[in-house]
Amino acid sequence: MRGLKRSSGKRLSPLAGKDSVFFDLDGVIYRGPDAIDFAVESINQISLPVAYLTNNASRTPEQVAHQLAGYGLQLRPEDVVTSPQAATTLLASMIPAASTVLVVGGEGLLQEVSQAGFVITDSADDEPVAVVQGFSPEVGWSQLAEASFALQRDPSVLWLATNTDWTIPVQRGVAPGNGALVSAVHLAVGRLATFAGKPERAMFDVAADRLQVSAPLMVGDRLDTDIKGARAAGMSSAVVLTGIDQAKQILAAGDDQRPDYILDDLRQLHQPYPDIVRSVDADEVHTVEVGKAVVRRKGHVVRVARAGEAIDLLRAGAACIYDSGLKIFGLDVDPQLYEGA
Numbered sequence: 001m002r003g004l005k006r007s008s009g010k011r012l013s014p015l016a017g018k019d020s021v022f023f024d025l026d027g028v029i030y031r032g033p034d035a036i037d038f039a040v041e042s043i044n045q046i047s048l049p050v051a052y053l054t055n056n057a058s059r060t061p062e063q064v065a066h067q068l069a070g071y072g073l074q075l076r077p078e079d080v081v082t083s084p085q086a087a088t089t090l091l092a093s094m095i096p097a098a099s100t101v102l103v104v105g106g107e108g109l110l111q112e113v114s115q116a117g118f119v120i121t122d123s124a125d126d127e128p129v130a131v132v133q134g135f136s137p138e139v140g141w142s143q144l145a146e147a148s149f150a151l152q153r154d155p156s157v158l159w160l161a162t163n164t165d166w167t168i169p170v171q172r173g174v175a176p177g178n179g180a181l182v183s184a185v186h187l188a189v190g191r192l193a194t195f196a197g198k199p200e201r202a203m204f205d206v207a208a209d210r211l212q213v214s215a216p217l218m219v220g221d222r223l224d225t226d227i228k229g230a231r232a233a234g235m236s237s238a239v240v241l242t243g244i245d246q247a248k249q250i251l252a253a254g255d256d257q258r259p260d261y262i263l264d265d266l267r268q269l270h271q272p273y274p275d276i277v278r279s280v281d282a283d284e285v286h287t288v289e290v291g292k293a294v295v296r297r298k299g300h301v302v303r304v305a306r307a308g309e310a311i312d313l314l315r316a317g318a319a320c321i322y323d324s325g326l327k328i329f330g331l332d333v334d335p336q337l338y339e340g341a
């Protein structure tokens, strides 16, 4: 089955058998302005090729690499894969070279589209054959209106968006993200955009192509972008609990968003991942043991039998729930699984 794996014999780390590691940034490497504990030293210890995947379309790879280097990471701008790069790769596969493209977004997006040889405009009057839309704090009504006019002028005009993130966390709170701005244009034109960033596989394909790798481990903090995208691209994935998604979301994850590994922090990339030991008795009681944690399910009732380490309890609970084949709302789940041991 997909999802959490049972290994046998020697316990291996999540990096065993992989040829590269892809990292999400926000919630994995930094949170707000600060590096997340153990992230930088754990990444610098990795001997495999590493890529950094960001849906943020407002910054260039150079700017992202500069920020990451400031935390102590050793990387080059080529190690950064942005959603504008994924969008531009898609664009190049869909319209002729040197076509006119209306760009709504920031420097990161403008640079990629222009480097790919397209002619950039900000006016629908120039009859662009495509509209590419990414987030920038400077995007306002005028640009959204031009995008709308260009898309209404001709139904064959292509509409690509870098990413679908509805919200963007900033220092003072949560603000509308690119998905919300794309949605504003959608309301005006009644069409749907094609997306390029996570969870679409374009980002993952661009990263794998660039590193010339085929068996990466994707590490992220969001099931609906990082893990879902890795799954869609046929890649292994690890969710780390230092960002957005926590026990509750992991236990409730649909089968297209289930990680192969669950990690407290990035140190666990280098540590043996515990065996997930499953058994079923004559009364149809399904038992999952991880370390000292034991979770049992009979029918739709899931109970903690022994807590053990909190992370192992979550791993055992997730495996038990995923194995059940039942949707989370059909299960009676012990609150101890998501409220902490």
Ligand SMILES: [Mg+2]
Binding pocket: 024, 025, 026, 027, 028, 220, 221, 222, 243
């Ligand atoms: Mg993130």
